[in-house]
Structures are given as C-alpha cells and as structure tokens.
Amino acid sequence: MREKEIDERIIRATASHSYPMVDSKPEHIMEKVLYATDELTGLIGAVALMRPSKSVSDLEVKSVKKKFKTPSFAAGCSRDVIQAGADMLGWTLEDLMEKTILAMRSLTQETE
16 A cells, blocks of 8 residues: 555554454544444445345344344354444444444445
8 A cells, every 4th residue: 555655544544444453453533433334334234135125225223233233143243343443432332333324325325
C-alpha cells in the first residue's frame, strides 16, 4: 500500500481491523468502525440472505440480534469481535447493528 502511496491512515485502519491478530490496536474512529463492522457485515449479510427479499432493505435490528445470539448461525462471524468493536466505540450492540444496516442499505441503493 505504501508503494502505491496510499494514505497512512488507510493503511493503519486496514491493519488494525485484524486486531488482536496484529499489534495495531484500533485507536481512531475510522479504525474502530472498520474493526467493529468487518465481522458484523458478514453476519448481517447472512441474515439478509435468509429473508424472502434477500436484502438489507427490509432488515430489522431485532432479526440480526436474534441470529447474533445463535452461535451456530454464521459461525465464522466472531460475536466477541463484534461486541468488542461496539464497546470500543462506546455504542450499544443495537446501535452498532442499526448504523451498520443503514450503511449497508445506502450502498445497496447506490448500486440499484
């Protein structure tokens, strides 16, 4: 990334989203959001695919929260990382889920 002269903030955020597998702990808001949402977007995507619409457009937090509590569902999405990310941001789990769903909806709308 440095060879391509990518902004150092982007490089750091990219590295820190793999914390604690790397030594770079998320410190800045962008790093914390990326850390918190990386696993969560996978979970949300899996929940959305189970819906008749197969979309986040009509997905509610309660549906994501229900599947969050089922460890065997989207088992590769670490609930511990998602919760730690919410804690780092000082947000409730529900707030993190809602903001992430809304962000994913906005991206879906852009591609339609």
